[in-house]
Amino acid sequence: MSASRGLGGDDYRLLVERSPAMIRRTGVDGRCDYVNDTWLAFTGRDIEDEIGDGWTRGVHPDDYALCIDLQRSHLGQRRAFEMQYRLRRHDGAFRCVHDREVPLFDDRGWFVGLLGTCVDCDDESRYQRTKSAFLTTVTEDLRRTLAAVKNRAAQFSRRASANQPLNEDAAERMTRKLDQLSALVEQLAAAARIESGTALVLDVGEVELTELVSDLVAAKTLSVSENRVPGAPGVAIETPDEPRPLRADGPKLARAIGNVIDNAVKFSRGGRVRVSLTSSSQYHAVSISDDGIGIPEEDLSRVTHPYVRGNNAASYPGAGLGLTVASEIVEAHGGRLQVDSAAPGGTRVTLILPRAARIP
Amino acid sequence: MKRVLVVDDDVDTLESLSTLLADKYDVFAAGNGAEAVFATTRHEFAAIVLDLTMPILDGEGVVEELRARNVRAPIILASASLDIASMGKKLGVADYLAKPFDLDVLEEKLERLVEAPRPSSRPPGRCESGAEPEQGIEAKARGGGAKA
Numbered sequence: 001m002s003a004s005r006g007l008g009g010d011d012y013r014l015l016v017e018r019s020p021a022m023i024r025r026t027g028v029d030g031r032c033d034y035v036n037d038t039w040l041a042f043t044g045r046d047i048e049d050e051i052g053d054g055w056t057r058g059v060h061p062d063d064y065a066l067c068i069d070l071q072r073s074h075l076g077q078r079r080a081f082e083m084q085y086r087l088r089r090h091d092g093a094f095r096c097v098h099d100r101e102v103p104l105f106d107d108r109g110w111f112v113g114l115l116g117t118c119v120d121c122d123d124e125s126r127y128q129r130t131k132s133a134f135l136t137t138v139t140e141d142l143r144r145t146l147a148a149v150k151n152r153a154a155q156f157s158r159r160a161s162a163n164q165p166l167n168e169d170a171a172e173r174m175t176r177k178l179d180q181l182s183a184l185v186e187q188l189a190a191a192a193r194i195e196s197g198t199a200l201v202l203d204v205g206e207v208e209l210t211e212l213v214s215d216l217v218a219a220k221t222l223s224v225s226e227n228r229v230p231g232a233p234g235v236a237i238e239t240p241d242e243p244r245p246l247r248a249d250g251p252k253l254a255r256a257i258g259n260v261i262d263n264a265v266k267f268s269r270g271g272r273v274r275v276s277l278t279s280s281s282q283y284h285a286v287s288i289s290d291d292g293i294g295i296p297e298e299d300l301s302r303v304t305h306p307y308v309r310g311n312n313a314a315s316y317p318g319a320g321l322g323l324t325v326a327s328e329i330v331e332a333h334g335g336r337l338q339v340d341s342a343a344p345g346g347t348r349v350t351l352i353l354p355r356a357a358r359i360p
Numbered sequence: 361m362k363r364v365l366v367v368d369d370d371v372d373t374l375e376s377l378s379t380l381l382a383d384k385y386d387v388f389a390a391g392n393g394a395e396a397v398f399a400t401t402r403h404e405f406a407a408i409v410l411d412l413t414m415p416i417l418d419g420e421g422v423v424e425e426l427r428a429r430n431v432r433a434p435i436i437l438a439s440a441s442l443d444i445a446s447m448g449k450k451l452g453v454a455d456y457l458a459k460p461f462d463l464d465v466l467e468e469k470l471e472r473l474v475e476a477p478r479p480s481s482r483p484p485g486r487c488e489s490g491a492e493p494e495q496g497i498e499a500k501a502r503g504g505g506a507k508a
Binding site for chain 2: 136139140141142143144146147148149150151152154155158170173174177
């Protein structure tokens with residue numbers, strides 16, 4: 001059969017040893033009798049360390065029992081199965097591995113064991129976990145905000161039936177809660193767009209950047225004081241009041257800058273959030289800085305990835321999509337988002353926008 | 361009028377719930393867990409409506425703190441958390457409500473709890489004698505004191 005495909009024994013050996021998947025064979029006695037070079041390169045160990053029960057020493061202790069039980073039961077039933085477990089890599093890090101095992105029969109049809117192909121699925125697994133955390137956060141925020149609106153509506157309804165006047169301030173606050181609901185729905189829409197790989201479409205017009213940023217800062221300042229964000233005294237704008245005309249999608253640009261301000265307020269730990277605008281012959285730059293918890297260096301390159309949050313951000317509310325969306329909007333305008341930070345010690349996020357943007 | 365404590369860090373929820381319940385109860389409002397615990401050192405409550413996710417001291421911390429202080433007011437957890445049912449069971453509270461909820465349902469649950477016979481808590485006023493409530497504690501949104 002091999003001759004008919006033009007492959008010799010060495011070819012087959014190469015195919016198996018250099019396969020991008022890690023391969024492990026388990027004999028009928030349940031002991032490993034072979035792993036390929038890819039497996040050895042992953043674990044960084046010798047073949048003698050892996051055969052027999054040796055390979056199981058690389059399995060994470062919390063996954064060991066399930067891993068062994070699944071293999072034993074399927075070996076007995078001669079059935080294919082799939083499992084995921086954490087396996088120690090050569091650098092000591094445990095990586096999530098997807099292992100697909102199939103029953104192996106020789107040319108005479110004798111059952112000789114299980115053949116497993118394993119791939120490192122840690123990045124995918126992490127992405128799924130962060131996405132799941134994002135969905136939980138947004139759902140809870142939606143429920144919380146909806147509850148506030150619903151209670152307020154009940155209050156209005158009772159007042160109306162008692163012929164009591166409605167409080168204008170309360171009505172105003174309810175409108176802002178509805179704005180928060182819209183923002184949450186926008187987050188879901190952004191996630192749906194990112195998941196489906198759909199490109200962001202801009203609706204470009206004439207925008208006056210100084211005015212856009214000033215209005216945004218005023219709105220955020222009001223929101224901070226009303227929502228009693230713990231320890232956040234407010235947002236200050238430090239910029240000369242000169243017009244900065246720009247061709248851009250105003251609402252999307254406002255969302256990008258707003259997302260960055262919201263992040264700064266959230267992580268400011270009582271410090272003031274400063275927004276500044278500078279211009280050169282080629283660029284306008286909007287800088288938002290805070291004295292908050294900062295972003296650890298190892299997370300800096302990933303903070304604009306979907307659903308990713310800094311390792312030190314777990315106790316702060318949020319879903320990890322704000323900077324992703326901001327970066328995406330700025331890039332669609334031909335610009336870029338620059339993040340400078342050190343943890344601890346604050347963060348500065350700069351939205352750099354070309355004055356003469358070549359927007360597709 | 362029976363006294364009820366409403367605890368929520370969302371200003372709008374706190375204000376509207378306090379106002380709505382004020383028709384039937386003497387409502388005290390607390391904007392976080394620490395304010396809630398403090399309020400229980402000054403007053404005895406027939407029931408507590410408690411949010412879960414809050415700054416300073418969260419709902420779970422409040423339940424533990426009140427238990428340690430032998431405060432026995434029945435607690436209704438009212439939260440947007442997806443695992444509110446399991447949290448309710450874990451904390452052993454009297455009842456729970458997933459946000460958003462209908463006001464009628466909250467009123468019904470409150471009425472049932474407030475009317476049910478229960479062992480009395482320790483008497484109020486256990487904090488240092490002569491101590492005044494701290495500034496910032498909204499321990500008096502009672503009787504329509506909160507803005508409509």
